[in-house]
Amino acid sequence: MSAFTMAASAVGVKVTTTAKRASAKRATAKASSSAFSARKASLNGVSLAAFAAPSVAASKSSQIRALRSAVFAAAKADRSKADDPDAGKGQRVMIIGGDGYCGWATALHLSNRGYEVCIVDNLCRRGMDDSLGFNSLTPIRGIHERVRKWKEVSGKDIELFIGDVCDYEFLSATFKKFEPTAAVHFGEQRSAPYSMMDRTKAVFTQTNNVMGNINLMYAIKEFAPDCHLIKLGTMGEYGTPNIDIEEGYLTVEHNGRTDTLPYPKQGNSFYHLSKCHDSTNMIFCTKAWQMRTTDLNQGVVYGVATEETMMDPALINRLDYDAVFGTALNRFCIQAAVGHPMTVYGKGGQTRGFLDIRDTVRCIQIACDNPADKGEMRIYNQFTEQFSVNELAALITEAGKKIGLDPQVINVPNPRTEMEEHYYNAKNSKLQDLGLEPHLMSDALMDSLLKIIIEYKDRVDKSLILPGVNWTESASVGQQLEKAEKVKA
Structure with a gap:
C-alpha cells in the first residue's frame, strides 16, 4: 500500500488549462523521444565503428548480439521509468469504451501510473451479452462497483461518464468537463461475427463505429484541438495480401512516378470495413483540421491478467469464449479445459498477429507519451507474434498436457469467407523502437491462462463454444426468422 500512497502524492499537481496540459505533455514526449533517438543513434554509431575497425577481434555476429543486448537493456530502463507512479503526471486521458476488455485494463494501467483517467461508456457490450444469452x-462486476473498488485498492480516482459517443451533446459535455489531453477510442462494436449475424447488426456496427468516430473527431476539433486521438484499429483492415504488410503506408512506383500512400484495405466483414472507413476519415480530418492522430492496428489480444486487474477479484477482466465475441485462442483454451475437441475452422492455415493484454496497455501508454505532430497520422501495427490457427492448437495441446489435460483437435467447415492458407508477413517494429518490451506466448503464459480457465470452468456454457455465425447466411432478421421456422417444421 505504500506504493499507492506515494502515487497519490505524486499526482497532486493540478494543471488548470487544456493548453498548459497539452504543452507539458508535448514537452515531456519530445524529451523522451529525443532521448530515445539519441541513444539509438549512439548505439548504431558504436556498432558501425566496431564493424569498420580491422583491429576488432569479435565477429560481426558477436557485435550484433552485443548491440541487441544494449538496445534491450535501454528498452528495459525505459520500461522501468514508464512504471513509475508519476509517469503520466500532467496527462488527462479519456478512455472511450473503458468498461470493455482492452479499455478496462488500459484505464487501470494508466491510472496506476499517475495519468488522470476518465471512462466513457454506454455499457452496450453488457447488453449484447444479455440479448444473446452469453x-x-x-x-465481472458492474462498472460503478469496479471504479469504487479501484479507488479503495489504489487510492486513485477514475471519473465515470455513462453515455453514447453517437450522442454528440453528451460527448460535447464530457469533453468540456474533463478537458482531455488524449482520447483513447476503444468504444466500437468489435466483433466480426456479430457484424455478420444479420442486416440489423451490420448496420448497427457501421453506424455505431463510423459515426461515433466522426463525432469524436468533431469534439476534438471544437473543444480540445490539441488533444491527441489514439484510435484502436485492427490488423484485419489489411486482409491477407500476397505481399508484406507495412505499418500503415506503402511506397508505390507507378508509370515512372513514386508516392507513399495508405496501405490498401481489404476488410473481411462489416466490422473490419467499419475500421477501414474510420482510418480513411481520420486521414482526411487529420490533414483538414491539423489533428494529432495515432491509429493502432491491433492484432488478436489474449490473456486476462494485468498487474492491476489481479489486485482484487472485483477488478478482474472479462474473458469471452463464445463463437461471436470469443477469439479462436480463447475458444480453444475453453474447449481443452472442458474436454471438448478444439474446433479448427477449415484447413487452419489462417495466420494473424497476436499480443498479450499487458502489451496492449503498454502500447497505449507509449502512444500517449509520444503524440503525433499536428497534421500527422501515425499508424502502428500493434502485435508481437504471428501464429496460424493450427499453430495455436498445437501450443494449447502442448501446454494442456503439462497440466493433466488431453486436448484434441477436429477440423470443421469454416463459417467465414476467408483464405485458409495464405502468405502473411506483417511489420511491427515501430512500437518496439519506442520501448515496447513484448511478453511472448510462452509455455508459462499458456499454462497460467489455462489454469485461470480451469478455475472458472463451471461457468462454461458448452453450447457457446461451437462454430456460430456463417458469413454467407447473413440476411435480414425477417429472413432469419423464416429460416428458423422452416427448420422447426
Whole structure:
C-alpha cells in the first residue's frame, strides 16, 4: 500500500488549462523521444565503428548480439521509468469504451501510473451479452462497483461518464468537463461475427463505429484541438495480401512516378470495413483540421491478467469464449479445459498477429507519451507474434498436457469467407523502437491462462463454444426468422 500512497502524492499537481496540459505533455514526449533517438543513434554509431575497425577481434555476429543486448537493456530502463507512479503526471486521458476488455485494463494501467483517467461508456457490450444469452467466463462486476473498488485498492480516482459517443451533446459535455489531453477510442462494436449475424447488426456496427468516430473527431476539433486521438484499429483492415504488410503506408512506383500512400484495405466483414472507413476519415480530418492522430492496428489480444486487474477479484477482466465475441485462442483454451475437441475452422492455415493484454496497455501508454505532430497520422501495427490457427492448437495441446489435460483437435467447415492458407508477413517494429518490451506466448503464459480457465470452468456454457455465425447466411432478421421456422417444421 505504500506504493499507492506515494502515487497519490505524486499526482497532486493540478494543471488548470487544456493548453498548459497539452504543452507539458508535448514537452515531456519530445524529451523522451529525443532521448530515445539519441541513444539509438549512439548505439548504431558504436556498432558501425566496431564493424569498420580491422583491429576488432569479435565477429560481426558477436557485435550484433552485443548491440541487441544494449538496445534491450535501454528498452528495459525505459520500461522501468514508464512504471513509475508519476509517469503520466500532467496527462488527462479519456478512455472511450473503458468498461470493455482492452479499455478496462488500459484505464487501470494508466491510472496506476499517475495519468488522470476518465471512462466513457454506454455499457452496450453488457447488453449484447444479455440479448444473446452469453456471459464472460470470469465474473465481472458492474462498472460503478469496479471504479469504487479501484479507488479503495489504489487510492486513485477514475471519473465515470455513462453515455453514447453517437450522442454528440453528451460527448460535447464530457469533453468540456474533463478537458482531455488524449482520447483513447476503444468504444466500437468489435466483433466480426456479430457484424455478420444479420442486416440489423451490420448496420448497427457501421453506424455505431463510423459515426461515433466522426463525432469524436468533431469534439476534438471544437473543444480540445490539441488533444491527441489514439484510435484502436485492427490488423484485419489489411486482409491477407500476397505481399508484406507495412505499418500503415506503402511506397508505390507507378508509370515512372513514386508516392507513399495508405496501405490498401481489404476488410473481411462489416466490422473490419467499419475500421477501414474510420482510418480513411481520420486521414482526411487529420490533414483538414491539423489533428494529432495515432491509429493502432491491433492484432488478436489474449490473456486476462494485468498487474492491476489481479489486485482484487472485483477488478478482474472479462474473458469471452463464445463463437461471436470469443477469439479462436480463447475458444480453444475453453474447449481443452472442458474436454471438448478444439474446433479448427477449415484447413487452419489462417495466420494473424497476436499480443498479450499487458502489451496492449503498454502500447497505449507509449502512444500517449509520444503524440503525433499536428497534421500527422501515425499508424502502428500493434502485435508481437504471428501464429496460424493450427499453430495455436498445437501450443494449447502442448501446454494442456503439462497440466493433466488431453486436448484434441477436429477440423470443421469454416463459417467465414476467408483464405485458409495464405502468405502473411506483417511489420511491427515501430512500437518496439519506442520501448515496447513484448511478453511472448510462452509455455508459462499458456499454462497460467489455462489454469485461470480451469478455475472458472463451471461457468462454461458448452453450447457457446461451437462454430456460430456463417458469413454467407447473413440476411435480414425477417429472413432469419423464416429460416428458423422452416427448420422447426
